[in-house]
Amino acid sequence: MAVDLKRATIPFRDRQRMRIKGRQVVLRPADNGDAEELQRRLARVVREGVYLDETPDSLPGKQETKEEIREIQQRGGMYTVVEVDGEIAGAAILKRGSRGISRHTVRFRTWLTPGYRGMGLGKKLMEYTIGWARANGVEKINLDVWSSNDRAIELYKKYGFQVEGRLRKQAILRGDYVDEVFMGLFL
Template identity: 65%
Template sequence: MAVDMKNVVKPFQWRRNFRIKGQAVTLRPANEDDAAELAQRLAKVVEEQVYLDQTPDKKPNKEDERAEIRKIQDNGGMYTVVEVDGKISGVALLIRGSEGVSHHTAKFRTWLVPGYRGTGLGKKLMEYTIEWASRKGIEKINLDVWSSNNRAIQLYKKYGFRLEGRRRRQAILKGKYVDEIFMSRFL
């Protein structure tokens, strides 16, 4: 009897290697040894004061990142790093809801350091995240994004996220008010 390969479910590849624009890229689960580099790279994103709800006076540190990795993974969530030519260039996180209440949902967080946005890494992280979530029984992915981040909003829409709400004038970025947009995708 022949096996129809279209219907065969392939095992989830926790570690994925590929090339983008000639550079070696790896998506893999974070580990606590990544904490120092993660804190350093995240600080660059925080300094921009454009994408995250953090201020430069509260820069991430190694201990906080190590605790965050452990907490997310211990709660059944996903903390994935993207390495480009061996250096961490961004992350994708799924933070699961409370056990017994909203554990079937997860909040999506992501960031890429300057120089790696618009390269296709966001698409790869989104595909990885959605597949990971569906394999882990997550039924709904939630996220929030600043209204000024059009590139991210278009990416989320492309991958099936829909508007759920908006907080008007929620933040001031670079001297201008921006809305906080809430989006979700059911799996």
């Protein structure tokens, strides 16, 4: 069953607090003070070698992460962190199209560190992201995901994303070929 967020009447708030499984959760815009922890946490996800097409050596340093946060936000995008009991557990990013002809679209990227998956944080990040996109005039959210990431694909479909394309055998994860699946959501 798809989640219907089109009829949401509650205005979007960029800082949201809630309790999930007895833990304090905060979703909020990233700031410069988050750069080091974001860098460290993202490196942990990349080392798993199954979710993101990066290597620890290709990740930005602390200063580059600060610049990335600033640049995304200045260009009208979203860089959000999710904290659990005061620690960053993951992030969601929406990068605006870089040209005037694609400014109505954003590219979505998200990640959660091990130990914080399965808590419902992915759903909360998705609801936050879609709410932010609607409040900021976005017409379409695009993303790509490995075909082996069934959990993420099902989450995206639940929120209305549809498969728009696929690159066959685009990566080798743990010795198996996987496709890169492209999905989109019109708001």
